[in-house]
Amino acid sequence: MEENIAQSLYNRAQSHPDEPALMFKEEGKYVTKSVSWFWNRVEKIASGLLYLGIQETDKVAIMSDTRVEWTFADLAVISLRCVTSTIYPSLLEKDIKFILDNSDSRFVFVENASLLKHVLAVSKDVPKLVKIIVFENTVSDHDNVLTLDQLEKLGAEHVNRDEIKRRMDAITMDDVATIIYTSGTTGPPKGAEIIHRNIITNLKDLLSLSFNLPEDITLGYLPLAHAYERINQFGAIYTHMIYAYAENLDSVAKNIGEVRPTILPGVPRVYEKIYARIINQIENGPKIKKILFQWALKTGKASLPYRLEQKPMPLGIRLKYTLAKVLVFHKISGKLGGRLRIGITAAAPLSPAIIEFFNALGIPIYEGYGMTETFAPAVVSYGKNFKIGYVGKPLPSMQVKIADDGEILMKGPAVFKGYYKKPEGTPAMIDEEGWLHSGDLGDIDKDGFVRVTGRKKDLIITAGGKNITPQNIENIFTSDPYISQCVPYGDNRKYLTAVLVVNEQEITAWAKQNNIAFQGYKDLTGNARVYAFIKQKAGKLNERLASFETIKKFIISDHDFTLESGELTPTMKVKKNKVIEKFKSQLDALYEKD
Secondary structure, three states: OOOOHHHHHHHHHHHOOOOEEEEEEEOOEEEEEEHHHHHHHHHHHHHHHHHOOOOOOOEEEEEOOOOHHHHHHHHHHHHOOOEEEEEOOOOOHHHHHHHHHHOOEEEEEEOOHHHHHHHHHHHOOOOOOOEEEEOOOOOOOOOOEEEHHHHHHHHHHOOOHHHHHHHHHHOOOOOEEEEEEOOOOOOOOOEEEEEHHHHHHHHHHHHHOOOOOOOOEEEEOOOOOOHHHHHHHHHHHHOOOEEEEOOOHHHHHHHHHHHOOOEEEEOHHHHHHHHHHHHHHHHOOOHHHHHHHHHHHHHHHHHHHHHHOOOOOOHHHHHHHHHHHHHHHHHHHHOOOOOOOEEEEOOOOOOHHHHHHHHHOOOOEEEEEEEHHHOEEEEEOEOOEOOOOOOEEEOOOOEEEEOOOOEEEEEOOOOOOEEOOOOOOHHHHEOOOOOEEEEEEEEEOOOOOEEEEEEHHHOEEOOOOOEEOOHHHHHHHHOOOOEEEEEEEOOOOOOEEEEEEEOHHHHHHHHHHOOOOOOOHHHHHOOHHHHHHHHHHHHHHHOOOOHHHOEEEEEEOOOOOOOOOOOEOOOOOEOHHHHHHHHHHHHHHOOOOO
16 A cells, blocks of 8 residues: 555654754744654644544644644644645635535634634534634633644643554545645635545655655745645655745745755745846846846856756857856855755746746746646646746646647546535536546647646637737736736727736836835826836837737736735735726726727
């Protein structure tokens, strides 16, 4: 029988007890903890849950930002042949209630007192919920609430290693390990049932490609409630890597410098911000520095085809590239810790121009593609399986093909079991032949590289009958450091318009250089000179598009898209329908004078 992820951690703790496994902040400094220490924490939590009466296949929810306790709880639940269900901490109470009730959760782990209030507010409407465990120490007079410290104390007093081992060994590859509730850009959350086979298949595939290596260190900061970060967490356990935790999203840049990761998972928004910061520093630096950077970037691009194909460079290019590394590239690489082996971008498309930019600088950024329903990776670009503009080739166990209407279909042992309590939703995703319908449009080239061109539901059909997938337009516009978001609009219209978000850091610096008086970012977004400047930028960007794809008019949002304002999912994907709904009257007004 194949080793499941809980057994993987347990066996690692037995065979390599002193091996470093985790890094996190204690009293302001990163500490490194061994795998035996890691398993000991998991064992105490599992024993505590056993004492409280948890039964096999029980559902246990976790609602917290990414932190080490999330991982302890997750592995403790899974080791008991139970099922972890996920709740984003940013969700509204109605969604928290829906997930707790829909998942049949008997226990829930919450991060702090603030989230505890939300769970308590809905708990009376969740009849199966019996215990709430709070990661952070907090005082509560509710009988069904205890802290993680109290749970671990119970576990230490009632250690039940035999039962943990019995249940862990009884896990089959067809058992459900977790129910991941999609953040969803539309509609209520759906719980994707991920079985142990899905997890282990992906981990074995990635390991076979040397994607993850035992000596790697990865930094976790994306939501563990999402499949993308979860496979990163499990990958660290399975391949004996070190998994480090960022303090929070605002501290990621600082933590990268402290941890110096060799693998850095990210989403496009993260790399777009790093790109904009680099460009801003160059543009506002000394002229000689700008000239040197432009020469180094040109040299990096010239060397890139040879590096990608792993072929020897001509002597002249090799000498220039070596000099560019010494003078420019190593300084920029140092901002990402200086030893990055793989930077990964997934969850949404990243502009090919930005991917080319980083790789030209010697910073390897690879794109991957997958879904919650494939437990994240299905297609990866890495090593020779890398071509700019494509998301890579299918993992060894996955098959990918393109349907007659252009939809990407996937098949293999990593495809999920189905949606929990929604049997009617599963056939719509998985057809009779076992092909998972992704909802994405794309193509496959003669070498087997997969390209994603857009979402079926995002397709814009103009009044002239042109079918437009917005992704290419979005990629081109967001490749400009002054534009951080672009949402095209124009269904049944003569031409396209868009909502643009300008990069606060870049536009603020530009405004100061051009002596524009302003009170804050919102003030700038309504400034006529700023609009004229962005209009000039848009005109240049439109030159890279077909005439029917060009953005003829646009509005500038008076705020950045955020999770709190409702335009982003927890994984920083734009909820395009929400953006259009919010700005529809302003967009429609752009057509009124036609």
